[in-house]
Every structure is written in structure tokens, then in C-alpha cells.
Amino acid sequence: MPKDRKTPDKRGYFGAFGGKFVPETLMCALEALEHELTKALKDGKFLSDLNYYLKYYAGRPTPLYFAKRLTEKLKGAKIYLKREDLAHTGAHKINNTLGQALLAKRMGKSRIIAETGAGQHGVATATVGAMFGFKCDVYMGTEDIKRQSLNVYRMKLMGARVIPVDSGSKTLKDATNEAIRDWVTNVRDTHYILGSVVGPHPYPFMVREFQSVIGKEAREEILRVEKRLPDFLIACVGGGSNSIGLFHPFAKDKKVRFIGVEAAGGGLSSKKHAATLIKGKTGVLHGSKSYLLQDKDGQVSMVHSISAGLDYPGVGPEHSYYKETGRASYVGVSDRDALFGFKLLSECEGIIPALEPSHAVYYASKIAPRLAMNKIIIVNLSGRGDKDIDIVKEHIRFK
Numbered sequence: 001m002p003k004d005r006k007t008p009d010k011r012g013y014f015g016a017f018g019g020k021f022v023p024e025t026l027m028c029a030l031e032a033l034e035h036e037l038t039k040a041l042k043d044g045k046f047l048s049d050l051n052y053y054l055k056y057y058a059g060r061p062t063p064l065y066f067a068k069r070l071t072e073k074l075k076g077a078k079i080y081l082k083r084e085d086l087a088h089t090g091a092h093k094i095n096n097t098l099g100q101a102l103l104a105k106r107m108g109k110s111r112i113i114a115e116t117g118a119g120q121h122g123v124a125t126a127t128v129g130a131m132f133g134f135k136c137d138v139y140m141g142t143e144d145i146k147r148q149s150l151n152v153y154r155m156k157l158m159g160a161r162v163i164p165v166d167s168g169s170k171t172l173k174d175a176t177n178e179a180i181r182d183w184v185t186n187v188r189d190t191h192y193i194l195g196s197v198v199g200p201h202p203y204p205f206m207v208r209e210f211q212s213v214i215g216k217e218a219r220e221e222i223l224r225v226e227k228r229l230p231d232f233l234i235a236c237v238g239g240g241s242n243s244i245g246l247f248h249p250f251a252k253d254k255k256v257r258f259i260g261v262e263a264a265g266g267g268l269s270s271k272k273h274a275a276t277l278i279k280g281k282t283g284v285l286h287g288s289k290s291y292l293l294q295d296k297d298g299q300v301s302m303v304h305s306i307s308a309g310l311d312y313p314g315v316g317p318e319h320s321y322y323k324e325t326g327r328a329s330y331v332g333v334s335d336r337d338a339l340f341g342f343k344l345l346s347e348c349e350g351i352i353p354a355l356e357p358s359h360a361v362y363y364a365s366k367i368a369p370r371l372a373m374n375k376i377i378i379v380n381l382s383g384r385g386d387k388d389i390d391i392v393k394e395h396i397r398f399k
Helices: 024-040 044-056 067-076 094-108 120-130 142-146 149-157 172-185 201-209 213-226 242-252 317-325 335-349 355-370 384-394
Strands: 064-066 077-081 110-116 135-141 161-165 190-192 234-235 258-265 279-284 288-292 328-336 374-382
Touching: 024 094, 024 172, 024 201, 044 094, 064 213, 067 077, 067 120, 067 355, 077 213, 094 120, 094 135, 094 190, 094 242, 110 120, 110 213, 110 384, 120 135, 120 149, 135 142, 135 172, 135 328, 142 149, 142 161, 149 161, 149 384, 172 190, 201 213, 201 317, 213 242, 213 317, 234 242, 234 355, 242 258, 242 317, 242 374, 258 317, 258 335, 258 355, 279 328, 279 355, 288 317, 317 328, 328 355, 335 384, 355 374, 355 384
Parallel strands: 077 374, 110 135, 110 190, 135 161, 234 258, 234 374, 258 328
Antiparallel strands: 064 077, 279 288
């Protein structure tokens, strides 16, 4: 990645990817959001408030934990876990919703909306809605409502309205469609808290900035413990916010390899996967040009993953840029192997991961034994597994 290239550029492009492909009615709202974001990121009071809530409300910094028993079992590279599962609400999503909620307050909005798949972004949005006093609506596909009933209940407990979406695949893509339609209609009093590094500019940049706290902390923590940078950073990729949050602060450190792990579902040769960067091609989805899973007619493909948070046919434009420039490598992990990673970490470390980062745990478990014992891997443990227990129970049974 060229050191002199700023990403994104003034038009919101990461190389050839990004931009704003939205109805004219949203252009003014996006420009106002970009203007306010630019000011906020230079405003000491805004940054001080954000840091306050990240520390005293979300519980940051999250620890970088040496997975000693897992490392010993695999007999290879040292494995560290960035414990985003310990942040308030149980995932990295709170980093972004706190930042966007503070922006919504600056802009005088009275209502916030969100899309959600696995429910963690919805929970994090409902959380800041309750804490800051916003009216809060969350769009969620009916398939995901069934899969993530615990998170649906959590959102309702905090006063949010969960709006079922019964169109299309009834999952994250369709929930995002409905949230955008809502925002077009109610842009005057409503801020859309998009949950990943997708969508029209400035969302991919903004969410990256709020999630980069993950990588900044991990960098400081590994230098303190090991006195050097890691050899590999591994994180799951759906839309891609947890992985970009880990990767970005290391972007100029060329010796640190980035590996993004996509959902291979029932296999990359099947049609039941969500491996956008591996199997997709360039297209436009939800206001941004990026890699996209499409059929032969150019229509958005139906996708599948056992993890609702990776069940998305697109990906953030910065990930597409990393793929094109070779800065990151992207691999696929199947549902079956993700379940293996889920069980492996639970048994070795007493840490029950969400199904999303279980994909990354599995991939780390495959490469660690092939590496020298002085090599270092950091896996972003982006969320905890409480929400997925009912799904896992269908596949892993005990006597």
C-alpha cells in the first residue's frame, strides 16, 4: 500500500472502491454527516467524551490475552486473543455505536436506526439509545430474529423497537435495505447508525475510525508484552468492521501480515457461502462499490453462513482495496470448521467465542502448528458466544 496515498480520498474511494451511490435525497445528509464527522475528529471535547464512554461505559481497554493452553496444544506460534468479547454488550460493536451516538447528539437528531444480523450491532445501538435518550428502531431479518432470539429480547429490554424484515433472504442484506429506506424518509430527525465498514462515504471511513481503537490497543499491548509487533493478524470478515479495526493501525507495518477469514458455509464450491472477496466480483451494494456476490445476471446472490453476522453478500470497500493491493489475504472457513474452532477455544481456554470469530480461531489453529514457536499471531475475538448457544446445540451434542 503506497505510503503517500490517503484512504479514502476526498470522494470516499479506497483505490477503485467506495464512493456514494445513493438517492439524491440522501446526498445532503451524507455531506452534513461528513462535515460534522470531520469537525468532531478534530474537536478535543468530542474525543474526550468518546474516550470517557469507551473507558468507563464500554470497559476499554480490552485485554490482549495470551492463549497459553491453546498455544501449547497446537505446538507452534504464540496465539494472543484481542478480547473484544469483554467489551460492554459482548462485542466490538459498542466502539462504533458510541461514536455515532455522540455524532447524532451533535447534529441534533432525536432518533437513531440500525440494521442488524447477529444482533450484536442492534444491541449496541439499543444500548446507546437508552443511555443517551434516543428513540431507537432496529431492522432485523425474520430469519435472524429466529436465530438470535436472545439479542432480540435484549434490544427490547432497552426500549428499542425491533422491526422484522420478511423480504429477500430475510437476513442482514434485507435489513440494511429497509434501514436505508427509513433513513431516506426520515432524514431530518433520524441518524442511521450503520454497523460495519460498508455503505456510502463517509460510513466506511467513519466506522473504521471508531473501530481502530482495537488495533491501537493491540499494538500497544503486544509491544509492551513481546517488545515487537506480531507476525500475523487474523480476524473474521463479513462487512468487515472488526477486522479493519484491528488491521488499520498496522497498515504501514509491511512485515505484519493481515488475514481476513470469510464464511465458506457449506463449501466454496457450493452456493451456500458468504465468501465475497474470494468468490465475488466488483459491483455496487448499499451505496458503495466493492466486491459483491452476484449471479450470472448481475443480481445479488443469496448467501449462507452458520453465523448471522457473516451472512452478507458484500464487504467493506477498504477490504476490497487491501485485496487488490495485496496488503491482506482472504481465506474461507466452513460452518463445520467454525464449529470446531468454537469448541476448541471453549475447551482449551474456557472462553466461549461467537460463531463469527470462531472462523478466525479455526484458521489460526491450522496455521499455528506450521509456524516457528517464536512467531506471534493475534486473533481478534470480536464477540462472545452466548447469542449462538442455541445454534451450536443443534450441531454439538453431549451425553
